[in-house]
Amino acid sequence: MTKNITTLLLLLLVGVTITLCEDEEREKGSSSSNKLFLMQDSKSVVKTDAGEMRLFQNKDTEFLDRNMHIGLINMEPRSLFIPQYLDSNFIIFVRRGDAKLGFIYGDELEERRLKTGDIYVIPAGSVFYLVNIGEGQRLHLICSIDPSTSLGDTFQPFYIGGGDNSQSVLAGFEPVILETAFNESREKLERIFSKKVDGPIVYIDDSHAPSLWTKFLQLKKEEKVQHLNKMVQGQEENNEEKKQTSWSWRKLFQSVLGEENKNIENKDRGDSPDSYNLYDRKHDFKNGYGWSSALDGDDYSLLKIPDIGVFHVNLTAGSMMVPHVNPRATEYGIVLRGSGRIQILFPNGSNAMDTEIKVGDIFYVPRYFPFCQIASRNGALEFFGFTTSSKKSNPQFLVGAASLLKTIMGPELAAGFGVREDIMRDVVGAQHDAVIVSSTWAAPGTGGVREEDAYVQSKGIIGIFDDILMDDFE
Numbered sequence: 001m002t003k004n005i006t007t008l009l010l011l012l013l014v015g016v017t018i019t020l021c022e023d024e025e026r027e028k029g030s031s032s033s034n035k036l037f038l039m040q041d042s043k044s045v046v047k048t049d050a051g052e053m054r055l056f057q058n059k060d061t062e063f064l065d066r067n068m069h070i071g072l073i074n075m076e077p078r079s080l081f082i083p084q085y086l087d088s089n090f091i092i093f094v095r096r097g098d099a100k101l102g103f104i105y106g107d108e109l110e111e112r113r114l115k116t117g118d119i120y121v122i123p124a125g126s127v128f129y130l131v132n133i134g135e136g137q138r139l140h141l142i143c144s145i146d147p148s149t150s151l152g153d154t155f156q157p158f159y160i161g162g163g164d165n166s167q168s169v170l171a172g173f174e175p176v177i178l179e180t181a182f183n184e185s186r187e188k189l190e191r192i193f194s195k196k197v198d199g200p201i202v203y204i205d206d207s208h209a210p211s212l213w214t215k216f217l218q219l220k221k222e223e224k225v226q227h228l229n230k231m232v233q234g235q236e237e238n239n240e241e242k243k244q245t246s247w248s249w250r251k252l253f254q255s256v257l258g259e260e261n262k263n264i265e266n267k268d269r270g271d272s273p274d275s276y277n278l279y280d281r282k283h284d285f286k287n288g289y290g291w292s293s294a295l296d297g298d299d300y301s302l303l304k305i306p307d308i309g310v311f312h313v314n315l316t317a318g319s320m321m322v323p324h325v326n327p328r329a330t331e332y333g334i335v336l337r338g339s340g341r342i343q344i345l346f347p348n349g350s351n352a353m354d355t356e357i358k359v360g361d362i363f364y365v366p367r368y369f370p371f372c373q374i375a376s377r378n379g380a381l382e383f384f385g386f387t388t389s390s391k392k393s394n395p396q397f398l399v400g401a402a403s404l405l406k407t408i409m410g411p412e413l414a415a416g417f418g419v420r421e422d423i424m425r426d427v428v429g430a431q432h433d434a435v436i437v438s439s440t441w442a443a444p445g446t447g448g449v450r451e452e453d454a455y456v457q458s459k460g461i462i463g464i465f466d467d468i469l470m471d472d473f474e
């Protein structure tokens with residue numbers, strides 16, 4: 001009987017803490033709230049033959065301490081995301097591929113070659129561009145866009161180049177102003193500010209429809225140099241501010257027009273910070289069920305600029321990250337591989353979302369909300385994401401060998417649960433693994449629901465609570 005009660009209590013505890021086992025009918029009835037913390041609102045903010053950028057935004061920011069947009073960028077081989085600056089901090093993670101990132105740091109044009117797993121931060125207002133330099137390889141980037149500095153409710157790009165979908169910041173000036181500024185004929189300038197370009201992501205070779213940039217590339221080499229020189233000369237007579245602009249312009253053009261594959265590593269580097277490779281990092285936590293990494297501002301100081309952290313988790317098939325809480329930050333995650341399940345609770349302990357997740361799904365977990373993720377039995381679940389703080393994240397694990405319950409175990413906790421201390425100790429001590437543990441949940445269709453799970457599923461948590469009360473009274 002005691003054994004039975006212990007089992008039930010364990011179930012109750014698991015149930016109360018994570019409510020993993022919601023009554024099925026209730027789940028169906030609230031299917032919309034079931035996806036409450038999935039970012040399902042996305043729009044294509046850039047789309048051309050050469051690539052696309054999709055932006056995921058939250059409409060509902062009720063539970064958020066800080067809002068964040070997540071962007072997914074795909075670029076075809078030999079394509080360029082044209083020079084631009086954003087009104088938001090921009091953190092990029094190279095999901096797959098090789099990129100050249102050019103950006104203005106101080107007065108210098110800096111270049112970085114980024115590879116799979118690399119992270120880089122581009123502060124709001126910095127001019128940058130991206131080139132896919134992977135041979136015959138698509139480039140996939142995941143980025144966090146911090147809209148706290150943006151002008152409107154979404155981020156705003158300012159394109160240095162121009163075109164239909166990507167009006168140049170310069171295009172609005174009267175032709176005569178541009179003629180004077182560039183010291184160039186209107187006809188030549190129209191080639192640059194032509195309206196007939198593909199948009200902000202363009203091919204940089206001849207095998208595709210000519211774009212602004214390919215047209216520019218088709219100019220004879222001497223013409224290009226002349227053009228650049230003229231641009232610079234034309235502007236150097238202007239004030240200091242313009243001088244900086246022209247400097248940037250010249251550097252940008254030289255870089256864009258230069259050979260893409262010249263050895264960037266060997267280029268003399270300025271003092272701009274290096275990128276950080278997440279895959280080279282030693283895991284912060286690792287056991288037989290998976291691993292997790294968290295990157296904060298002390299590991300990589302660039303993250304302090306946008307005040308954002310990064311995390312990366314891999315759970316082996318059927319493993320679970322035990323229920324935990326982030327007391328410092330909201331986290332935004334994207335599933336990179338596999339499938340599984342996530343449950344999030346409101347701080348008052350009621351279910352906020354319990355849903356299955358698969359590759360490409362983006363979820364967010366507000367600060368203070370208890371949650372857990374479980375990999376399906378079919379394979380590992382890998383997810384990556386950003387948190388809204390660059391301070392060391394200090395997740396509080398609620399259950400397991402290294403958990404809050406374990407730490408505060410004592411008569412008070414037992415009293416809090418209304419049970420005897422030895423029973424409580426039994427339950428709290430039962431899990432010998434910490435952080436990532438083996439789970440009993442299986443994705444539908446993969447079979448293998450454990451007896452106790454089936455019991456909980458059929459009864460619902462309230463039903464079990466009734467049973468326990470009945471036991472006590474019997």
Ligand SMILES: *[C@@H]1O[C@H](CO)[C@@H](O)[C@H](O)[C@H]1NC(C)=O
Pocket residue numbers: 183230233234237
């Ligand atoms: C403008 O360009 C012409 C040549 O096309 C050159 O002679 C002249 O010095 C330039 N003026 C300025 C202000 O750069």
Ligand SMILES: *[C@@H]1O[C@H](CO)[C@@H](O)[C@H](O)[C@H]1NC(C)=O
Pocket residue numbers: 314315316317380382
């Ligand atoms: C995640 O774990 C699985 C094994 O469960 C492994 O096959 C896979 O390579 C891991 N992923 C990463 C990115 O390390």
Ligand SMILES: *[C@@H]1O[C@H](CO)[C@@H](O)[C@H](O)[C@H]1NC(C)=O
Pocket residue numbers: 346347348349350
């Ligand atoms: C818990 O909090 C959520 C969000 O504030 C609310 O919608 C829900 O009704 C609350 N549940 C209970 C049982 O108080």
